[in-house]
Amino acid sequence: MTKSVMIVGVGGQGSLLASKVLGRVLTAEGYDVKVSEVHGMSQRGGSVVTYVKFGERVYSPIVDLGEADAIVSFEKLEAARYAPYLKKGGRIVVNTQEIDPMPVINGTTAYPSDVLERLAAAGITVDALDALTLAEEAGSPKAVNIVLMGHLARNFGIAPEKWLAAIEATVAPKFVELNRRAFRLGYEA
Amino acid sequence: MKKLLIGNEALARGFYEAGIGLVSSYPGTPSTEITECLAQYRDIASEWAPNEKVATEVAFGASLGGKRSVCAMKHVGLNVAADPVFTMSYTGVNAGMVLCVADDPAMHSSQNEQDSRHYAIAAKLPMLEPSDSGEAYAFARASFALSEQFDTIVMMRMCTRIAHSQSIVDVGEREEAPDRPYVKNPQKYIMMPAYAKARHPIVEARTKALSEYAETCPFNRVEPGADHSLGIITSGTCYQYTKEVFGDRVPVLKLGLVNPLPPQLIRDFAASVDRLVVIEELDGVIETFCRTLGLAVEGKSLFSPIGEYSQSVVARAFGLPEKEYVPALPDLPGRPPMMCAGCPHRGMYYVLAKNKVTVLGDIGCYTLGAQPPLNAVDSVLCMGASVSGLHGFNRARGTESEGKTVAVIGDSTFMHSGVTGLIDIAYNGTNSTVIILDNSITGMTGHQQNPTTGLDIHGDPAGKIDLEALCRSIGIRRVRVVDPYDLAACDAAVKEELAAAEPSVIISRRPCVLLKNVKKNPPLAVDAAKCRGCRSCMQLGCPAISFKEKKAVVDATLCVGCGVCRQKCAFDAIG
Numbered sequence: 091m092t093k094s095v096m097i098v099g100v101g102g103q104g105s106l107l108a109s110k111v112l113g114r115v116l117t118a119e120g121y122d123v124k125v126s127e128v129h130g131m132s133q134r135g136g137s138v139v140t141y142v143k144f145g146e147r148v149y150s151p152i153v154d155l156g157e158a159d160a161i162v163s164f165e166k167l168e169a170a171r172y173a174p175y176l177k178k179g180g181r182i183v184v185n186t187q188e189i190d191p192m193p194v195i196n197g198t199t200a201y202p203s204d205v206l207e208r209l210a211a212a213g214i215t216v217d218a219l220d221a222l223t224l225a226e227e228a229g230s231p232k233a234v235n236i237v238l239m240g241h242l243a244r245n246f247g248i249a250p251e252k253w254l255a256a257i258e259a260t261v262a263p264k265f266v267e268l269n270r271r272a273f274r275l276g277y278e279a
Numbered sequence: 280m281k282k283l284l285i286g287n288e289a290l291a292r293g294f295y296e297a298g299i300g301l302v303s304s305y306p307g308t309p310s311t312e313i314t315e316c317l318a319q320y321r322d323i324a325s326e327w328a329p330n331e332k333v334a335t336e337v338a339f340g341a342s343l344g345g346k347r348s349v350c351a352m353k354h355v356g357l358n359v360a361a362d363p364v365f366t367m368s369y370t371g372v373n374a375g376m377v378l379c380v381a382d383d384p385a386m387h388s389s390q391n392e393q394d395s396r397h398y399a400i401a402a403k404l405p406m407l408e409p410s411d412s413g414e415a416y417a418f419a420r421a422s423f424a425l426s427e428q429f430d431t432i433v434m435m436r437m438c439t440r441i442a443h444s445q446s447i448v449d450v451g452e453r454e455e456a457p458d459r460p461y462v463k464n465p466q467k468y469i470m471m472p473a474y475a476k477a478r479h480p481i482v483e484a485r486t487k488a489l490s491e492y493a494e495t496c497p498f499n500r501v502e503p504g505a506d507h508s509l510g511i512i513t514s515g516t517c518y519q520y521t522k523e524v525f526g527d528r529v530p531v532l533k534l535g536l537v538n539p540l541p542p543q544l545i546r547d548f549a550a551s552v553d554r555l556v557v558i559e560e561l562d563g564v565i566e567t568f569c570r571t572l573g574l575a576v577e578g579k580s581l582f583s584p585i586g587e588y589s590q591s592v593v594a595r596a597f598g599l600p601e602k603e604y605v606p607a608l609p610d611l612p613g614r615p616p617m618m619c620a621g622c623p624h625r626g627m628y629y630v631l632a633k634n635k636v637t638v639l640g641d642i643g644c645y646t647l648g649a650q651p652p653l654n655a656v657d658s659v660l661c662m663g664a665s666v667s668g669l670h671g672f673n674r675a676r677g678t679e680s681e682g683k684t685v686a687v688i689g690d691s692t693f694m695h696s697g698v699t700g701l702i703d704i705a706y707n708g709t710n711s712t713v714i715i716l717d718n719s720i721t722g723m724t725g726h727q728q729n730p731t732t733g734l735d736i737h738g739d740p741a742g743k744i745d746l747e748a749l750c751r752s753i754g755i756r757r758v759r760v761v762d763p764y765d766l767a768a769c770d771a772a773v774k775e776e777l778a779a780a781e782p783s784v785i786i787s788r789r790p791c792v793l794l795k796n797v798k799k800n801p802p803l804a805v806d807a808a809k810c811r812g813c814r815s816c817m818q819l820g821c822p823a824i825s826f827k828e829k830k831a832v833v834d835a836t837l838c839v840g841c842g843v844c845r846q847k848c849a850f851d852a853i854g
Binding site for chain 1: 281283309387388411439440443444445446447516519520522523589590591601602603604605606607608610611612613614615616617618619644647650651652814817820822824825826836
């Protein structure tokens, strides 16, 4: 049975590293794994999405509407944008950070204030945390990605030590301690 | 050893193990990583060429010289490289050569969604199409034997979903391919009419031999299925969507060699099923071939020639149930890509917009100047078209247009194919003004070096083209350099050069703010007591500036202190 996770956010938030860690954890578990992302235009502050799929045999690299077992959103508005991709009964882990898109910056429209409430009202399990504050507590705002992986790991069925091993194998040696702290803070949040 | 690799990385590994000696490419999403990954193997000569035509010819030269070679490009890059490609079909190769071309269905980062398979058909070249990283690796390894056996370039078709999806690859070791001797052979390598006439029948014979090879080659296979009421022919990423929907239930003819196609294999497969459907993204190439065989087939009557497919698209086409999902929340603000905070292009674009200048744009990050609130661009066609297009526009519209129209083009794009347009301006003489947005890097594709940066693909010192000297040598006498962070200087330069009664070039020069060695200034802040809420700074479209409670606010985490907004503020509120 193939499972799917989507990692969504804003270009430049570090979702690439998060998907690398997740891919590594799943590969080490012996799953067939596919990780798919789109480079290019989307990197310039646009909306970005990465698909991670795993199972005995994974075919399609992309996650379609109604298919994601979990969505990890690095930003609140992006959680709402990709909610239709969530499977019935799926979970959204969302960083409560707000990053204004250009239409909000230039005053064309307002940042929707009640996104999480509306998602919950639609019957979606919303698991919100302030990953930015936790990342700062760990030592760097850039560790938001690992805080969120830590929180995803809570209900993922793979032991935290295995995640930490994957983090160690992925980040530069001088950032290992910082990211271990970030993972723990996310896990316990 | 098993590794999780994106398709492009897997191709690179396969090429490396096949013993290639050279790669020459021009960057283009989604093909760039093929060359970047090959550059990590220092026993290969790896180079960024100024454009895809040059890259292809360099790879041709290396093949002629006896080394296995690769060039890689995006689909529209193949338009630029088409000239050598069509005639290389006639010359064939000495050592093997593979041309990778990455299509971009759904145009994630492209200006059109052309289907490269038409090129393989038109140039009469074999084309492989892998469906995941494992196949990309295996096909790359096998492609050179194919190239040398049939004396032809092999085309390797990728698409965004294969190029940028990671899957598990069991990698091996490099096998050195001994250099082939170079032997002078005018009949094979000089394509003047007398010799080319003799080569054309060889091309036709080769295509026939390749079609026979396609019938039993390891790249094509029939996957059995118990339910013969339906049979599917597919290739590339569509194979994965097909399997996701049907699993092993229906027979599938999975094609890895997509040109030439195997007539008998297809006929036999068709005969084994009640209903034949082709699933292929973009054009109905395989479907059309089936029709020429007289087969009853469905394809584009069920599937669109536009955009990407997915498992849901396949399921829908067969009337299968789709997944349930929560409908999208209404009225969510979009999040389009935009120029970064501190982007050096912004200042120049602001000046052009303020002066209501008509702008013929080009391909790169700076295409984003077309977005609100700047809305500064009038046309974008293809690499280099801003410069030559400007000449034609001014020819059509005369002196008045010359005084209020410019071309904008990046440093890398100018090297790619802008310089030839400038030669046309100098030669045929319109009083055109070309602005080279020189950010000292190839930006949009993720920071590749180019002939103006003075560094090679490895970041080592290399030849450096002097843009000012180049423009002057063409015959442009008015060449000036401005700092795009200086709005007054940009304004003066634009007004003066537009007014000049001769062609001119403005080089708007400042390195991309994302480059690691570019020093950032401390972030600016808005003095709320002085801010009148006039929104003048908001006209710049800087992502670091927003408007909260009737005052401008600078996001200190994004701001790099470029100071462009400070120059816009009439109340001295930003500092």
